Structure formats: structure tokens, C-alpha cells
Amino acid sequence: MKYVVVLGDGMADEPLSRLNGKTPLSYAKTPALDVLSKKSEIGMVSTIPEGMKPGSDTANLSVIGYDPRKYYSGRSPLEALSIGVPMKDTDIAMRCNIVTLSEEEGIPFPKRRILDHSSGEISTEDCSILLHAVMEEMDKDPYHFYVGTSYRHCLIWENGRVEELTPPHDVLGREIAPYLPSDEKLYKMMERSYEILKDHPVNAERRRNGLNPANCCWFWGAGTRPALPSFREKTGKKGIMISAVDLLKGIAVGAGMDVAEVEGANGGLHTNYEGKTQAAVDALTRDGYDFAYIHVEAPDEMGHQGSLEKKLKAIEYLDSRVIGPLVSALDKSGEEYRLLVMPDHPTPIRIRTHTSENVPYLIYDSTNQQKNDWNYNEAEAILSGNYIPEGYKLMDKFLEIKHKNHL
Template sequence: MKYVIVHAGGMAHHPQEELGGRTPLQAAATPHLDRLAQSGELGQLMIPADGVHQGGGLVGTAILGYDPKKFYPGPGPLEAASLGVSGTEQDVVFRCTMVTVVPESGKGGEIKKLGQHVILDDATAGLIETEEARELIEAINEQLGSETIQFYPGAGHRHLMVWVKGKPRAICTDPQTILGQSIAEALPKGDGADILRQLMDAAYFILRDHPLNEERIAAGKKPANCIWLWGEGRAVTWPSLVEKYQVTGAVVATNDVHRGLGICAGLDAVDLDRLAGGDLQAKATVALEEFAKGDFVYVHAKLADEVIHGTDIKAKVQGVEEFDRHLVGPLFEGLSTLGPYRFLVICDHTAGIEGPAFYAFGEGGGKGSEVVGRRFTEADALAANMPTRDATKFVIKFFSKS
């Protein structure tokens, strides 16, 4: 038996007026996803995360069978696992996101301190590229790094800061949730917040005056003039999914949070060079190649950052169609040549948009009774009249030998 879980990150959405009251999934042509929805089980998932601070990787943690209340460490430690950033269980790992801040309109043209009258203008620093971001993170680490504080470059606007034997109880906020708003109430609060704020203030002045940002402004790009610390947590040791369910497998993902998820669960993380920068067809090809070595593959895919964070809703429809055509379709075709298989697709909402995750699950070649006309959409999952499943327990059914 071959097993594949595909996590469609952030593709669920609310109905859009521009699409005639439909969601991007409803507006998109998705014959392969619809095939799975028609021939298999379709329903909604409950993520048992009451009291857990929301963040990247939360849904993935539950999908792989780990109770977020016990095992979810926050996105920072998961990214650290992917990047090979080592530490002890006493160290606190923060996401260090490069952002753009501007003074509030009418409040002067110079920021003297992060706080009131400072607006978060862009939570991706204009989708800064990795090479430029690395130069800036290295400049910050050179001036602010110490025996207890270290900054590590990641990809794009996403990076890490490790506070050795730090304080994990500061309350930090996802920058995407305050886009276009004052940062005053979203700055770190609580135990250790004073140190985090000092680091963010100091980094602002380093970045503001950095020649690379002057070049970006001259080129009409947004400067990466501030770091935003959030997504904090300490590393948590997970029991091996591989040992528990007696499967061998790999994680196919370019996103460091989801690569880290797979690594923490005991899966092999495929080399990024094989994934062609996140190309969907490449992910499908690599996933099928991995079945020559193991029997389980966890694939994470999402829309491009510029689509997720942009306002072009039709681009989101196109992205969903490409996901179906270039990833789900080839996986169906390849799996059909490998014997019995189980195929699970999970879809959740992007950051800042609330709503339940939903799934479609099928076996073999999708044979058996079909629900004609049913589609892989938010509305059809709700209308399927299936009891909402606990995401952390679905993996038991998925890997069952019966």
C-alpha cells in the first residue's frame, strides 16, 4: 500500500463578490480534486487547538497525528528543524520576519522608536528575495548577535532568531494580522518583551541606513527596514510517526515549516534542489520517485506568496487550477501504476482568514460508488453531511491495515 497526504495550504477562502459569490475553489476547474471528492470521503476537519497560539504548521501538526496542545511548538522551532539550526530544549526560537514599516500619515516623516504612529506597511518587505535578505540578516547578526542572541538566514522574508535559555512567555503577534495598522498594540508583551522590543528597535536603525535598502528605495521597491519577532517556541521531541505506523517515507516541501514538520515526525526531507524552486510538477515527480524507497509521502503546496498576499482574486483561481493540473493530476496518474494506494488531500485557509479545514480521502483508483456532481469545495464539504473528524485521529484511519 502506498500512502500520500497532500496539504493544500491556504487555498480555502470566503465567497468573493468578484467571482459572483463563489470561492476560488468553486470558480476553478479542478477535475482531479473533484474526482477524489466524488469517489471518496469528503468532509470537514476539526483541529483541536484550544488555547494554542495560532501559527504556521499548526494544521500540519494535527494532520500527521500530533495533538497541537501537546506537540505544537510554534512555527519558529519547526523552521529551525528544517534549516538545521540546533539548540537545546531551553532555547527559544522566534520567527524573524522582514517587514516594511512607515510613519503614520500626518505624524512626521521619521521613525524614532517602534510604537505608536508606526504602520506595518508590508509583512513581506516587498517579497524581498533570499539573497538580499541574507545580507541584511547577516548585518543584524554582526551588530546584535551575542552568546545569547543569534540570527539565522532563511528564505525570502522568513528568518530565525534564537534566544539561548530565553523567556518563552512573551506574547507576540503574526504581522499579517496587522497589515496596514499601527504596530503599537501588536509589539511583544509580557515576560521578556522588553528585550525583544530593544532588538527590534536596534534592528530598525541598522536596516534603515543599510545601503541595500537605499538601493531598493531608489529602484521603487519597499525597504526591508524592520524585523518582526513572533512564532516563538521551544523545541519539542515528537514520537516517530515512522515507528508508530511502521511506514517509511519523505516530506516533499519547499516551505521550511512543513519540511521541519516532516523531519520532526521522522520523515526524510527531500533535497530542495530536486524541487525546482517549488514547481508543482517537480513536486509530483519527486513524490512519485520517493515511492521507490518508501511507502508514504507528505506533500505540502501553497499558492505563491505574491498571490496569497495580493488582491488579484483571479490569480488565486488560476493558482488552484495549476495545483490541480500539475500536482494532483500527475499524482493520480502515477499512483495508478503502483498498486493499492490511499490519497488524502487537506485544504485550509490562509493566515488571517478563519474557517474550517476540509478534506477528501480515497483509496485505490477511486473506484466504487460515486456522488455525481460533488466537488472539492468548502460548500460541498459542509454539505456532505459527514461528522466533523478530529484531524489528529484521521491518521489512524489513513494508516490502518484493514
């Protein structure tokens, strides 16, 4: 039996009046999911433990089968693992977003607002140039920068301390003063990064092209080096992660899973969906893997942007360019397989950030097809009556692992 997860990051949402009371997931055109749902178990699952912040870090740890209360040590350390940062036990890792701040003349730095947490989904190539401009001045002991993907980068603070820092996507459009670091050095580094980047030639070119400038480093997600038990030892499955996002790659590295590198996978709306799908098919049917995790970031990014149209498109792409071709290829291969489709958390269009609400799951088994009338969406998953209150236990259910201690 082969096992594959298709994770639509932030895909869940709220009923919207613009969609006649439907959620984006129930409104989007999803013919592949419509067929599968009639032959699958659907239900709701809580991926965010009570009292924990609704991040993709805690949520994806739950989905992969790790109890966040036990194993979560911060988001950035997981991302640091994925890009090969040699973290020591005394190091603190922080995410370094390159964000877009407002640029009104004569406004002091704390009065500026975050306009875009992703700087218009800036390319890794452009953002690397900008980060290196910052590094020339500020990469000095005990602070060290590392290039990640797109707007997502890493800062290591040697012998540092975990600071309470705010994710930029939680304060879009707001004045930044209440959310700046209490640590004076981190504050000054963010302020200085704005001075370095606002007039950089890359940003001048972006403005000419109608793109948001990437004009400030924003630090958040601080934590210590993680320690996850081996996924293979825990489940008996050889696994591979397929994602453009350093966080997911870092979880995989920490869990001893392999990571597939897919050309053109960028975490945006126009990522290489087909390449991700083919990587999973090859891993499961050719390369000896038992488990593949396909992570698609686009629904979450479109939720953060507050774009209903683009979020609908992201869900439709997930259906037509991942789920449909994946099921077709696995059916043709003759492999017996189980498929889990779900979000990690909601990213409602209304508020443009994550929430802790339960999310719908779908489990399809090619050897045990069910017959029902459900469609895959939030409302019908609730009506199904199936509910998993501890999200990290869903993976054992999916992998059909019984009578074991959960790690």
C-alpha cells in the same frame, strides 16, 4: 499501498460576492480535482483545537497525525529543527521575519505600519545579505540569528523565556505600537534592525525596481524545543516531506521523516510545482517510501496578500501542476495508492490572515473508487455529512490504521 498528501496551505476561504457567492476553491478551474471528487470521499475536518491559535504549525501537526494540545511547543522551534539549529532545552526559538514597514519621514518607530509580512516574497539570497547586516551588530550572547528561507529566519534566545508575540500577517496595515514586544531588549533589537536595514544597498535597489524593501526584523512564534514521537513507529510508514517552508521541514525532522530538497521550491506563487510532484513520485515508486507529504504554500501567501486573482491562480496551479500529473504518474506506475487533498486552515482574502474554521478534505483510493456527484469545495464537503471533529485522527483514517491509541 502508497499514501500521498497534497496540502494546499490556506486554500479554504469564504464565499465572495466577487465570485457570485462562491469560494475561491469552488470558483477556480480544477479539472483534476473535479474528476477525482466524483470517485472520492469528501468531508469536513477541524484541524485547530478549540482555544488554540489558527497557525500552520498547529494545523499541520493535526494533519500529520499529532494532537497539537499534546505536542505543540511553539512554531519557531519546529523551524529551528529544519535548518539544523542546535537547540538546548533552555533555549527559546523565535521566528524572525524580515518585513516591510512604512517609511514616512519623521514618524517614530512605534507609529509605523506593517505593509508586507514577506517583503515582496524576497529571495533567500537577498534576505540573507540583509540578515547578516543585522547579525554583524546584534548576534551576541544570549541572542543568535540563523538564516532560513526567503523572509523566514530564526532567533535563538539562550536561557530566555516564552514571550507573547504577534504574527506580522495578523496586523497588516496596522500601526505596530500595540504589537511590539513587552521585553525591552527584543523591542530595541527590532527598532535597531529598522535603522540598519532601511538604507541598506539591497533595499535601495529593491525600491528602484519597484519592490518592497525588507527593512525590519519582526519576532514572533516563540517556543521551546519540541519532542515528537517517530512517524514511522507511530504509523509503520516510511515518510518524506516535500516543502519549501522551514516549519513543515521542522515538523518532519521532529517526527523522524526525511525531507526532500527541491531546487526552485520557494514557497511563492511561482514555486517549482513540477519538481515537488516528481520528488513525490520518485519517493513512492523508486526510493522505497510509503508516505509523501507535498506542501504547497502559495494559496496561503496569496491570501495574506489579499490577492483574489493570485489565490485562484495558486489553486489552479495546485490542480494542474501537482494533482493532475501526480495522479497520472502514480496510475502509470501500477502502484496502489491513496491520496488526501486538503488545506491546513482557511486564509480568507477578506481578512488576510488565518481562521479556525473547518476545512474540506478529499480521500481517493485507487483500489476502491467511489461514485458520487460531489465536487471538492467547502459547501459540498459540508453537505456530504462527513465530519471529523479531531483533526489529528484524520491521518489514521487515511492510513487505514484502526484500533490504536492516538499519539
